[in-house]
Amino acid sequence: MGKNLAEKILQKHSPEEVKKPGQIIPCRVSLVLANDITAPLAVDSFRKMQAPRVFDADKIALVCDHFTPNKDIASAEQVQKVRLFAREMNITHYYEGGNVGVEHALLPELGLVGPGDVVVGADSHTCTYGGLGAFATGMGSTDIAAAMALGETWFKIPETIRVNMNGSLDEFPTSKDLILNLIGRIKVDGALYRALEFAGETLAELDAEARMTMANMAIEAGGKAGLFPVDQVTLDYCREHGRLGDDFLEPDQQAGYCMQVDMQVSGMPPQVACPHLPDKVAGVDDLQEIKVDQVVLGSCTNGRISDLRQAAQILKDRKVDKNVRLIVLPATPKIFAQALEEGLLEIFLKAGGIIGPPTCGPCLGGHMGILASGETCLATTNRNFKGRMGSLESKVYLGSPYVAAATAIAGRIIHPARV
Amino acid sequence: MHFKGKGHKVGDHIDTDAIIPARYLVTTDPEELGRNCMSGLEEGWVSRVSRGDILLGGKNFGCGSSREHAPIAILGAGIPVVIAHSFARIFYRNGFNMGLILMEVGDEIKKLGDGDELEVKALEGKIINHTTGDTVDSLPVPEFMADILAKGGLINYVRERVA
CATH class of the missing domain: 3.30.499.10 (Aconitase, domain 3)
Incomplete structure (x- = not known):
C-alpha cells in the first residue's frame, strides 16, 4: 500500500516504519513554536523537566503575538518571562516588537516552515503550514516543552480524509469559502483525530496564501493536520521567502484514505x-x-x-x-x-x-x-x-x-x- | 485513582474558550484559573462544584485552542476527572500531560446525568452511577499513553531522558 501525505512526511522524520493509522511513532521535529500565552507554561514545564538547554536554538520559534502590544501588566510579565527564557537559551527566532507578526503568517514569510517539515506548535492553528506541505499540528505547552528539550515528539498516525475539489471558483468565493463549506459539511468533529488532504483540479487556482487559509482551519473540523501537495506554486512561494532546496511532494497512487469528500466548487456562493x-x-x-x-x-x-x-x-x-x-x-x-x-x-x-x-x-x-x-x-x-x-x-x-x-x-x- | 463525587453535565463541543476564556490567560496559576473554570459557558458556573466532583462532557469535549490552561483550570476547580462521549485531540493529550483523568465512553455518556453521585475507578476504566445503579466502562487508554502515565507523566519521562 502506498502512503498518503501525512504518512510520507512522518516516515521521513521517524526511525520506525510507518505502517498504518493508529500506530504510535516517535518523530523528529523540524521546528517547535510557542506564543506569549502558551510559552510561559512551556517554560515552567521545561524547568520541571530539568533540561539544561533546548535541543537546537535555531529550531525554536517564540512569537509574542497574542496579547501584544502588551495589553496590561500581567500580559507584559508573561512576555517578559518568554523574553528572558529566549535570551538565556540563545533562541534565534524570538519575535516581540517591531519584528513580530501573527505567528502563522510570520513563520512562512520568514521561510522557517515548508515542504516535508514536521512542525509542532503550542497553538492550535499550527496546522496552517500544511498549506506548504508540512505536517504541522498544535499541541499543549508541556508537549511543546518536551519537544524543545528532546527535539522529538510522538504521534499517533492519523487516518486521512481526502478532499477532492473540482471545478472553478466564481469571482468572489475564495479558499476561505471552500474551507467553511467543507467544515459545514463534515462538522466540527468530522476530522477528529484525522488529517485532511486536499486534492483535485481546483488546487491549480489556489496560491500558497489561499492554501494556508484552508489548512489553517483544519482544526475547526477537529483535524490534526490539513495537508496540500507540494507543487510549483509551493516551491515558488518558498523560494520567494528565502527557503531553498525543497522538492515536489505528492501522495502515492495507492495511498489509503478513511473517507473521500468530493466538492464541486463551481457556482458555490460566498459562505458565512x-x-x-x-x-x-x-x-x-x-x-x-x-x-x-x-x-x-x-x-x-x-x-x-x-x-x-x-x-x-x-x-x-x-x-x-x-x-x-x-x-x-x-x-x-x-x-x-x-x-x-x-x-x-x-x-x-x-x-x-x-x-x-x-x-x-x-x-x-x-x-x-x-x-x-x-x-x-x-x-x-x-x-x-x-x-x-x-x-x-x-x-x-x-x-x-x-x-x-x-x-x-x-x-x-x-x-x-x-x- | 479512585474518585467519588457529583457529576456536572455540559453539552457537546464544549470549546476551550468556554472552559477558560482568553481574558484569563494572563496567568498560569491553577487556583486563579480554577476560579474561572467554565465561565465562558456561564458566569459563576464553578460555584456549583465541590472538590472531587466530576465533569460530564458530550461530543468533542475541549475543542478549539491548544491552551493547556483548560485542563489546568478544570483541575484548579477541584475536578479530577472528565468523562465525555469523545475528546478533542489536543485537549486529550494536554489532559494526560497535566494529570487530569479523561475517560471516553461514547454513547454510554447518556447513563450519567447532571447531579448523579458517581464513583470512578480510573485504572479499571469503570464508572458506577450510584444514583441510577448503572455501570459504564470507558474505552481503554492507548498503551503508549498509559506508559507515560506509569512513568509519572510526560515531565518525569523527559526528566529521565535528559538526565
Whole structure:
C-alpha cells in the first residue's frame, strides 16, 4: 500500500516504519513554536523537566503575538518571562516588537516552515503550514516543552480524509469559502483525530496564501493536520521567502484514505459561519438581514497581503457604514509595509477603517476590538465560539475578506457583488 | 485513582474558550484559573462544584485552542476527572500531560446525568452511577499513553531522558 501525505512526511522524520493509522511513532521535529500565552507554561514545564538547554536554538520559534502590544501588566510579565527564557537559551527566532507578526503568517514569510517539515506548535492553528506541505499540528505547552528539550515528539498516525475539489471558483468565493463549506459539511468533529488532504483540479487556482487559509482551519473540523501537495506554486512561494532546496511532494497512487469528500466548487456562493460554531455554515444570500457593529479583517486565517488586496478592491472609494467599526490588522510588519506601499492602507483609512498593529488581538477576545453584550461582528478569523470576541452575549460570524469588506460598507452581512 | 463525587453535565463541543476564556490567560496559576473554570459557558458556573466532583462532557469535549490552561483550570476547580462521549485531540493529550483523568465512553455518556453521585475507578476504566445503579466502562487508554502515565507523566519521562 502506498502512503498518503501525512504518512510520507512522518516516515521521513521517524526511525520506525510507518505502517498504518493508529500506530504510535516517535518523530523528529523540524521546528517547535510557542506564543506569549502558551510559552510561559512551556517554560515552567521545561524547568520541571530539568533540561539544561533546548535541543537546537535555531529550531525554536517564540512569537509574542497574542496579547501584544502588551495589553496590561500581567500580559507584559508573561512576555517578559518568554523574553528572558529566549535570551538565556540563545533562541534565534524570538519575535516581540517591531519584528513580530501573527505567528502563522510570520513563520512562512520568514521561510522557517515548508515542504516535508514536521512542525509542532503550542497553538492550535499550527496546522496552517500544511498549506506548504508540512505536517504541522498544535499541541499543549508541556508537549511543546518536551519537544524543545528532546527535539522529538510522538504521534499517533492519523487516518486521512481526502478532499477532492473540482471545478472553478466564481469571482468572489475564495479558499476561505471552500474551507467553511467543507467544515459545514463534515462538522466540527468530522476530522477528529484525522488529517485532511486536499486534492483535485481546483488546487491549480489556489496560491500558497489561499492554501494556508484552508489548512489553517483544519482544526475547526477537529483535524490534526490539513495537508496540500507540494507543487510549483509551493516551491515558488518558498523560494520567494528565502527557503531553498525543497522538492515536489505528492501522495502515492495507492495511498489509503478513511473517507473521500468530493466538492464541486463551481457556482458555490460566498459562505458565512453563523454563531456559535464554525460548522453552522450558510451561503451568504441565505442569511436573513444581519446587522453588524464590527468587522475584523486580519488573523492567521486571513490577514495576509492577498486578503488585504481583496478587501481593498471592494472598499476603494467607498465608506464604511457609520454604525460599523472596521478593524484592519495586517498580520505581519512586512504585510503592513506592503499594504502601505500598494496604497491599500490609504483605501482602508479613507473608507473609515481603523488600522492596528499585527496582533491576534480581537480574534480570541484579547484586545483591540472586544464586543459588548448584544453586539455582532463579522470577522475573517477562524472561530465564532460563544464569547470568543468578548461578551457571552455577543455574536461572531465568519467570512472571507470580500464578504467582510462588503459587510462593513452595507452595515449588514451581504454578498460582495451587491455593494 | 479512585474518585467519588457529583457529576456536572455540559453539552457537546464544549470549546476551550468556554472552559477558560482568553481574558484569563494572563496567568498560569491553577487556583486563579480554577476560579474561572467554565465561565465562558456561564458566569459563576464553578460555584456549583465541590472538590472531587466530576465533569460530564458530550461530543468533542475541549475543542478549539491548544491552551493547556483548560485542563489546568478544570483541575484548579477541584475536578479530577472528565468523562465525555469523545475528546478533542489536543485537549486529550494536554489532559494526560497535566494529570487530569479523561475517560471516553461514547454513547454510554447518556447513563450519567447532571447531579448523579458517581464513583470512578480510573485504572479499571469503570464508572458506577450510584444514583441510577448503572455501570459504564470507558474505552481503554492507548498503551503508549498509559506508559507515560506509569512513568509519572510526560515531565518525569523527559526528566529521565535528559538526565
